[in-house]
Amino acid sequence: MSNRIYVALDTPDLAKAHAMAGKVRRHVGGIKLGLEFFMANGRPGVREMAELGLPIFLDLKLHDIPNTVAKAIMALRELAPAILTVHAAGGRAMLEDAKAAAPAGTKVVAVTTLTSLDGTDLKSIGCMGDPHEQVLRLTELARDSGVDGVVCSGEEVAAAHKFWPKGFFVVPGVRPANGVIGDQKRVVTPRAAIDGGASILVVGRPITQAEDPDTAAREIAATL
C-alpha cells in the first residue's frame, strides 16, 4: 500500500465525516469508521462513505460470545470492509468464528490491549503482567485462531511482528513528536511505528483536530 495512514473519522456526524475525508483524501490510504459513527449512521452511513473510493476500516471492536459475534459480522457482510476489528480477549472460539463469518476480502484484526491502558490499568482489571506481555500473549492467540492480524501500540509492534512475521499489524495511538497525547497512554511517533513493523497506522485527532487537516496528513505521510 502506498499510503499507510488510515484517518480515524471519530464523529457521529455523517456530513462532517464526509467533509473531513474529502479534505484529507489525497494524503491518506483509507478511512477508519468507529463506534461513534456506526451508532449514529449504521450501514447506510458506511455505504455512503465507501462511495469516496477509499478502503474502509470498520472498527467496531466486537466482543461477545462466538455465536453473537459471528452473526453480527454476517449482518455486516454486504459492506465488505477492508478491515474489521474484534477484541482478542473474546477468546479463541470467538476469533475463529469471527474470521469464518467475515467476507473473504476482509482482514479481521484482533485488538490486544487498548493503547489507552497502561500496566496499572491492566492490574486493576485483573490482568497479570505488563502491556508488553499481554500483547504478545494475545498476538499468539490471534495467530493461532486464524485471524489476519492484531491491533497493538507502537511500543509492542516490533516484538509482535518478530513473533508473527506474516501478521497484519494495525498501530493506533501514534503522535507526531510534541503532539497532544490526550487519553492515549502507549504512544510512539508514526515513523517509529512503521520502523517497528506496523502494516498501517490509525491517526485521528492529530489530523482531524489540526487547523489544516490536509497539511497535517501530508506532513505525517512525509515522515514515513
Ligand SMILES: O=C(O)c1cc(=O)[nH]c(=O)n1[C@@H]1O[C@H](COP(=O)(O)O)[C@@H](O)[C@H]1O
Ligand atoms: O482499534 C483501534 O483503532 C484502536 C485501538 C486502540 O488500542 N487504541 C485506539 O486508539 N484505537 C482507535 O484509534 C483511534 C485513535 O485516535 P486518536 O487518538 O485521535 O489518534 C481511535 O479511533 C480509537 O478508537
